[in-house]
Amino acid sequence: MFGFLKEKLKKVFDKLKKDETAEVKEIEKRLGEEKKVIVKLGKEEKKLGDRKKEIKKELREALNDKDEKMLGSKASGIAKNHQDSSAKEEKIGQKLEKIEEKIEIIEEKKEEKKGFFEKIREKFSGNITEEEFEEFFQDLEIVLIENNLSIKVIDDLKEKMQREIIGTSLKKEDLPEKIQYLLKQRFKEILLEPFDLVEKIKEKKKGPFVIVFFGINGTGKTTTIAKVANMLKKKGLSIVLAASDTFRAASIEQLEKHAANLNLKVIKHEYGSDPAAVAFDAIAHAKARSIDVVLIDTAGRMHTKADLMKEMEKIVRVSKPDLKIFIGESIVGNDMVEQASKFNENIGIDASILTKADVDEKGGAMISIGSVTGKPIIYLGVGQTYDDLEKFNPEKMIKSIF
Numbered sequence: 001m002f003g004f005l006k007e008k009l010k011k012v013f014d015k016l017k018k019d020e021t022a023e024v025k026e027i028e029k030r031l032g033e034e035k036k037v038i039v040k041l042g043k044e045e046k047k048l049g050d051r052k053k054e055i056k057k058e059l060r061e062a063l064n065d066k067d068e069k070m071l072g073s074k075a076s077g078i079a080k081n082h083q084d085s086s087a088k089e090e091k092i093g094q095k096l097e098k099i100e101e102k103i104e105i106i107e108e109k110k111e112e113k114k115g116f117f118e119k120i121r122e123k124f125s126g127n128i129t130e131e132e133f134e135e136f137f138q139d140l141e142i143v144l145i146e147n148n149l150s151i152k153v154i155d156d157l158k159e160k161m162q163r164e165i166i167g168t169s170l171k172k173e174d175l176p177e178k179i180q181y182l183l184k185q186r187f188k189e190i191l192l193e194p195f196d197l198v199e200k201i202k203e204k205k206k207g208p209f210v211i212v213f214f215g216i217n218g219t220g221k222t223t224t225i226a227k228v229a230n231m232l233k234k235k236g237l238s239i240v241l242a243a244s245d246t247f248r249a250a251s252i253e254q255l256e257k258h259a260a261n262l263n264l265k266v267i268k269h270e271y272g273s274d275p276a277a278v279a280f281d282a283i284a285h286a287k288a289r290s291i292d293v294v295l296i297d298t299a300g301r302m303h304t305k306a307d308l309m310k311e312m313e314k315i316v317r318v319s320k321p322d323l324k325i326f327i328g329e330s331i332v333g334n335d336m337v338e339q340a341s342k343f344n345e346n347i348g349i350d351a352s353i354l355t356k357a358d359v360d361e362k363g364g365a366m367i368s369i370g371s372v373t374g375k376p377i378i379y380l381g382v383g384q385t386y387d388d389l390e391k392f393n394p395e396k397m398i399k400s401i402f
């Protein structure tokens with residue numbers, strides 16, 4: 001889960017960081033090399049200076065020598081030495097001059113480099129312009145779209161980021177961290193902490209707790225109902241299932257098969273009958289037998305989409321559910337967001353369960369669903385067995401992205 005998104009985000013941020021650091025590193029390397037040359041020349045200068053001092057001392061000693069004999073015997077030697085020393089001194093002087101010139105050039109170069117380095121620093125530490133933000137956001141946008149985040153969520157994100165980045169005192173060098181921070185913040189706001197379903201059911205003192213599950217065909221409604229029933233049963237709750245998908249062929253048998261596996265009762269009518277009436281009967285059955293929970297399975301497809309919405313509205317009107325749970329597939333992207341949005345407008349979603357998370361590498365649909373419904377995702381379907389229902393953990397999700 002989120003592996004794909006995580007990897008792509010990392011690439012976007014790394015690219016940004018690499019651009020800055022590579023250039024600065026290059027300048028630092030070059031400065032380092034120049035410094036080495038200066039140190040080397042400095043050493044040479046010192047050596048020559050020492051040698052000059054030595055020769056001067058030698059000369060002074062020889063000239064100050066008061067010993068006549070010594071002077072006499074050494075006269076020619078000293079004169080020669082003096083000559084040699086003077087020649088040497090002259091040579092050293094010339095050499096030193098050259099070295100001093102070189103040092104001067106290097107100092108100049110150093111200053112030049114310093115200026116250049118400052119310029120580079122400036123380039124990466126200035127404030128962010130609108131164009132620069134656009135350029136960066138394009139990369140991020142592609143990654144988010146690839147990972148099934150809806151356009152609406154992306155636009156929201158962009159607007160928020162623009163406000164917090166462009167024209168503020170934020171430095172470019174801090175941009176990747178800031179973007180990550182803002183993404184994380186936004187994801188945290190969207191992915192609400194789920195409520196505890198079992199607790200919620202137990203809190204209801206009078207009558208059965210009624211849950212209606214809806215969503216388009218094939219998303220995993222019936223399978224999820226079986227998973228939820230299995231989980232609630234393990235928590236000691238009694239359950240009855242309502243076969244309110246009277247439209248799709250074999251839908252009732254499918255639910256009955258799960259019920260038989262889990263040792264549960266199904267309330268059913270004929271195919272083509274009124275799904276709201278089935279729900280009504282299931283609730284009456286639960287009331288009469290003090291059953292804790294009624295789980296209503298619904299159709300995912302009718303003759304038209306408008307028919308489907310009308311039918312869901314009627315089921316809701318008749319059954320007055322305590323919870324309306326949207327079942328969405330995590331593997332389909334923007335389509336599902338569109339569906340969720342429609343269901344939310346028409347019926348009102350209280351919570352979502354996202355199925356097939358086991359085969360989804362992207363995970364962006366969660367963010368989109370959370371954003372569109374403004375309600376928590378409470379579980380993830382993570383496989384095809386009854387136990388493959390995982391409590392949704394927003395913190396864990398966010399950690400897995402960043």
Ligand SMILES: Nc1nc2c(ncn2[C@@H]2O[C@H](COP(=O)(O)OP(=O)(O)OP(=O)(O)O)[C@@H](O)[C@H]2O)c(=O)[nH]1
Pocket residue numbers: 216217218219220221222223224245248251299300301355356357358359380381382383384388
């Ligand atoms: N891998 C995986 N498969 C799932 C998951 N949930 C459901 N499925 C599979 O998805 C397919 C459709 O599941 P159903 O429960 O029949 O879906 P539905 O929404 O009731 O479909 P309709 O009744 O036709 O609207 C089945 O093959 C399920 O086994 C899940 O979490 N992971």
Ligand SMILES: [Mg+2]
Pocket residue numbers: 221222223245251297298
């Ligand atoms: Mg079904």
